[in-house]
Amino acid sequence: MKNTIAERIQDFLKQFPPFDSLTKEELLLISGKIKVLYAEKGEYIFQQGGPCHDEFYIVREGAVGLYRGFDTDQSLIDICDAGDLFGLRIMIIKKKYRMSAKADEESIIYAIPAQVFEPLIEKNKEVNKFLLGTFAAHARNNFTETEKGQRIDNTISIEAAKDLSSLRRVSYRKKPVTCSLDDTIQHIAIKMTDKKISCIVIVNNDKHPVGIITDRDLRAKIATGLYAVTSLVGQIMVFPVVTYSKDMTVAEAQIALIKHDISHLCITKNGTQNSKLIGILSEHDLLVSFGNNPSVLIKETKRIRSLHRLRYIRKQVEKLLKLYLEQDIPTKHIIHLISEINEALIIRIIELSLKEMPAAPPVNFCFMVLGSQGRREQLLLTDQDNAIVFEDVEEEDYKATQSYFLELADKITKGLHVIGFEYCPAEMMASNPRWCMSLSKWETQFRDWVITPTEEGTLLSSIFFDFQYVYGTAAMTDRLSEIVFEGVNKSNRFLALLGVSTLQKPSPLGFFKQFLIEQNGEHKDTFDIKTRAMMVLIDAARILILYYNISGVNNTLLRYDKLAEIEPRNAALFESCSKAFRILIKFRTRQGLLHHDSGKFIKLNELSKNDKLKLKRCFRPIRDIQELLRVRFQLKNFM
Amino acid sequence: MQFWTKKNKEEYPDFWKEYIKLFDKKNQNKSLDTARFIAFDTETTGFDYTEDRILSIGGITIINKSIDVSDQLEVYLEQDVFKEQTVPIHGIRRDNNFGKISERMALELFINYIGDAILVAHYAEFDRKMIDKALKRNGLGVLKNAFLDTSILYKKTKHLVYYNDYQNIQYSLDDLCMDLKISKSDRHTAAGDAFITAMAFLKILARLNKSKKIELPYLFKIK
Numbered sequence: 001m002k003n004t005i006a007e008r009i010q011d012f013l014k015q016f017p018p019f020d021s022l023t024k025e026e027l028l029l030i031s032g033k034i035k036v037l038y039a040e041k042g043e044y045i046f047q048q049g050g051p052c053h054d055e056f057y058i059v060r061e062g063a064v065g066l067y068r069g070f071d072t073d074q075s076l077i078d079i080c081d082a083g084d085l086f087g088l089r090i091m092i093i094k095k096k097y098r099m100s101a102k103a104d105e106e107s108i109i110y111a112i113p114a115q116v117f118e119p120l121i122e123k124n125k126e127v128n129k130f131l132l133g134t135f136a137a138h139a140r141n142n143f144t145e146t147e148k149g150q151r152i153d154n155t156i157s158i159e160a161a162k163d164l165s166s167l168r169r170v171s172y173r174k175k176p177v178t179c180s181l182d183d184t185i186q187h188i189a190i191k192m193t194d195k196k197i198s199c200i201v202i203v204n205n206d207k208h209p210v211g212i213i214t215d216r217d218l219r220a221k222i223a224t225g226l227y228a229v230t231s232l233v234g235q236i237m238v239f240p241v242v243t244y245s246k247d248m249t250v251a252e253a254q255i256a257l258i259k260h261d262i263s264h265l266c267i268t269k270n271g272t273q274n275s276k277l278i279g280i281l282s283e284h285d286l287l288v289s290f291g292n293n294p295s296v297l298i299k300e301t302k303r304i305r306s307l308h309r310l311r312y313i314r315k316q317v318e319k320l321l322k323l324y325l326e327q328d329i330p331t332k333h334i335i336h337l338i339s340e341i342n343e344a345l346i347i348r349i350i351e352l353s354l355k356e357m358p359a360a361p362p363v364n365f366c367f368m369v370l371g372s373q374g375r376r377e378q379l380l381l382t383d384q385d386n387a388i389v390f391e392d393v394e395e396e397d398y399k400a401t402q403s404y405f406l407e408l409a410d411k412i413t414k415g416l417h418v419i420g421f422e423y424c425p426a427e428m429m430a431s432n433p434r435w436c437m438s439l440s441k442w443e444t445q446f447r448d449w450v451i452t453p454t455e456e457g458t459l460l461s462s463i464f465f466d467f468q469y470v471y472g473t474a475a476m477t478d479r480l481s482e483i484v485f486e487g488v489n490k491s492n493r494f495l496a497l498l499g500v501s502t503l504q505k506p507s508p509l510g511f512f513k514q515f516l517i518e519q520n521g522e523h524k525d526t527f528d529i530k531t532r533a534m535m536v537l538i539d540a541a542r543i544l545i546l547y548y549n550i551s552g553v554n555n556t557l558l559r560y561d562k563l564a565e566i567e568p569r570n571a572a573l574f575e576s577c578s579k580a581f582r583i584l585i586k587f588r589t590r591q592g593l594l595h596h597d598s599g600k601f602i603k604l605n606e607l608s609k610n611d612k613l614k615l616k617r618c619f620r621p622i623r624d625i626q627e628l629l630r631v632r633f634q635l636k637n638f639m
Numbered sequence: 640m641q642f643w644t645k646k647n648k649e650e651y652p653d654f655w656k657e658y659i660k661l662f663d664k665k666n667q668n669k670s671l672d673t674a675r676f677i678a679f680d681t682e683t684t685g686f687d688y689t690e691d692r693i694l695s696i697g698g699i700t701i702i703n704k705s706i707d708v709s710d711q712l713e714v715y716l717e718q719d720v721f722k723e724q725t726v727p728i729h730g731i732r733r734d735n736n737f738g739k740i741s742e743r744m745a746l747e748l749f750i751n752y753i754g755d756a757i758l759v760a761h762y763a764e765f766d767r768k769m770i771d772k773a774l775k776r777n778g779l780g781v782l783k784n785a786f787l788d789t790s791i792l793y794k795k796t797k798h799l800v801y802y803n804d805y806q807n808i809q810y811s812l813d814d815l816c817m818d819l820k821i822s823k824s825d826r827h828t829a830a831g832d833a834f835i836t837a838m839a840f841l842k843i844l845a846r847l848n849k850s851k852k853i854e855l856p857y858l859f860k861i862k
Binding site for chain 1: 697699704705706707708709711713715738820822824828830831833834837838841842845
């Protein structure tokens with residue numbers, strides 16, 4: 001008998017692991033037994049502490065968040081999108097749920113009866129591995145009752161849960177090395193060296209942790225001569241210590257480390273400082289076990305051989321980004337982490353592209369990224385802007401050398417495209433002969449931009465002044481920086497022109513203090529947050545930092561920090577610019593994640609009143625910094 | 640009234656007697672969470688109640704906001720009436736072999752399947768009349784189930800302010816799919832449309848029940 005609905009469900013399931021390793025008959029059997037659930041936004045599919053359901057779940061459409069904790073003290077563990085499994089507890093241990101699953105938006109969910117699925121698991125090793133891996137990834141912490149206090153730790157995500165060893169039992173270190181308040185520093189240093197540990201916890205008579213000393217403290221406070229080795233530990237220890245209970249999740253631990261900017265957490269019996277120390281959790285322990293960790297992602301990136309896997313990593317990064325935004329981790333940290341991963345991805349693609357080339361590069365070269373990547377403040381996948389500089393060669397070899405690097409650049413830009421970086425519409429990419437040149441030609445180009453600036457040239461060149469060396473010979477980009485500063489010192493005209501182009505950016509607010517929205521085209525009725533707000537802040541920071549001849553500070557936030565240092569009288573303005581920029585970048589990222597685009601255009605009617613006010617508040621520093629530029633560079637004469 | 644089709648109760652086949660019996664008890668305590676809904680759809684040779692015939696029936700069960708794929712019906716009917724022009728719509732050719740069964744057999748399966756469930760369909764009036772006509776042709780009575788129509792329920796999800804504007808508009812199942820973001824694969828198969836109707840029903844119900852206060856009788860009052 002024909003079963004149209006089961007066939008349709010089968011079509012969906014077979015796209016995703018572990019179902020992709022099942023036969024059509026097996027899939028149809030499962031599909032025919034599925035229940036299709038509908039969940040409204042905010043509705044629970046199951047709740048922490050509730051009895052285990054007889055089925056596990058796969059998201060058909062929408063998004064389901066997995067949370068630990070209750071009410072206001074809820075922390076997000078993971079977000080499941082279409083094709084993600086959750087509620088696998090039934091397949092492993094038939095006990096109460098250790099987390100809650102809540103629809104983050106209106107969702108359709110398929111519930112798969114455990115009973116139907118169990119026989120298939122026994123038959124199919126791949127399926128079994130995958131389920132265990134996914135379960136562990138979500139469990140990511142728990143001392144499950146049945147495991148006698150041993151920890152099923154998280155896992156995976158990188159190896160796509162296909163590795164059973166990911167179920168290894170790692171945990172915090174039990175029986176940590178401790179000392180008491182009246183030990184001397186020398187004594188504990190000897191102890192730490194003996195035991196080959198990098199950190200020691202100071203406990204009181206009740207074994208409650210009161211402070212912590214790490215290698216870092218010994219270096220900063222003893223080796224520098226600030227304190228004598230005969231001092232007591234109490235003088236240099238860091239306190240109070242950050243304590244948690246043993247059932248915190250890996251995600252929670254990681255976030256705690258980032259929030260407090262520390263490398264060790266003390267695990268105590270009831271999670272407070274006033275209870276017995278039972279273990280210590282170091283950042284390193286976490287990195288090893290935490291698949292979704294940026295460092296691990298970077299490490300993994302370095303080993304990957306296929307673009308397909310790299311794209312997977314980039315998708316993981318997007319998930320990480322969502323999680324971080326939800327957890328309100330400082331924007332600076334987020335920007336830093338995401339840039340690091342992006343850079344690792346680019347480097348890996350260059351390495352892979354080089355391998356594909358028929359021969360090694362004829363001369364040294366340098367691959368640099370420009371624009372937002374160059375400033376290392378790219379959170380979402382936006383356009384790729386990049387360029388290649390290669391060493392000077394004899395005139396007769398120039399064509400051949402350039403075409404080698406053009407071919408290489410072509411592979412690189414294609415690779416970047418595959419993992420999700422859009423091609424630059426203005427062709428500002430290394431695969432364009434204009435942006436793939438020898439060092440001396442680049443020098444000429446830069447001199448031309450700086451010394452005899454034209455308005456049009458300035459627009460173009462401003463992207464090039466935020467460049468960041470990524471791969472190859474770093475000295476070449478340094479040379480280009482020097483030229484920029486030489487030029488700036490010779491003539492103020494260049495800075496003035498940069499300033500003019502900044503002031504020409506359309507203002508964010510119109511006459512009646514309304515948002516200026518796009519009047520036509522594809523983005524009609526949206527607000528262009530990038531051009532109208534962020535670019536002004538970016539450009540202003542760049543001009544001022546060039547004005548002060550400071551090289552090596554490419555990041556907009558760092559630039560404002562630096563400027564506040566140099567000009568204390570304007571520190572308040574620079575700080576508010578920095579703050580505004582952080583808010584704007586967060587806005588843009590949220591929008592981008594929501595609509596799966598670059599987040600450049602914001603639909604005003606989707607913003608709450610509160611969000612609109614927040615945005616408007618960011619515009620004041622924009623106006624002020626424009627005024628500062630106008631006065632400083634006497635731009636009236638140029639406009 | 641074609642009184643000669645009315646038979647003595649005793650002459651009805653057993654399955655029909657069982658079916659009728661289900662409706663004897665008055666005021667069954669059904670609530671929104673416990674009631675069994677069946678979303679269903681028929682594909683026909685056309686829109687004429689007397690001339691056209693049912694080619695297939697698809698139905699799927701919804702209980703407590705959950706669609707149970709294992710509790711469904713999908714039947715294809717042998718019919719002498721055949722219209723070339725509707726083939727592109729439903730895709731059922733005369734010689735297609737979906738394991739076709741007689742109309743009588745299909746109706747028995749359908750009646751046994753639905754029991755006293757509340758039937759949900761898009762433009763429910765049409766499907767109801769088509770089934771009723773078929774039942775009469777086979778010497779049976781008419782459907783006794785309560786009906787809900789997604790095309791009517793949907794209008795109620797719109798804001799009261801616009802209510803009058805929406806009154807005169809007919810919303811096709813395609814319109815609903817668009818607005819409620821339902822994937823439209825398998826449009827124009829009875830089972831596929833039943834499944835889509837079920838999804839639409841759940842989404843509409845959530846929109847009507849934002850306050851979490853509505854009860855089953857309310858749904859039948861929506862006009």
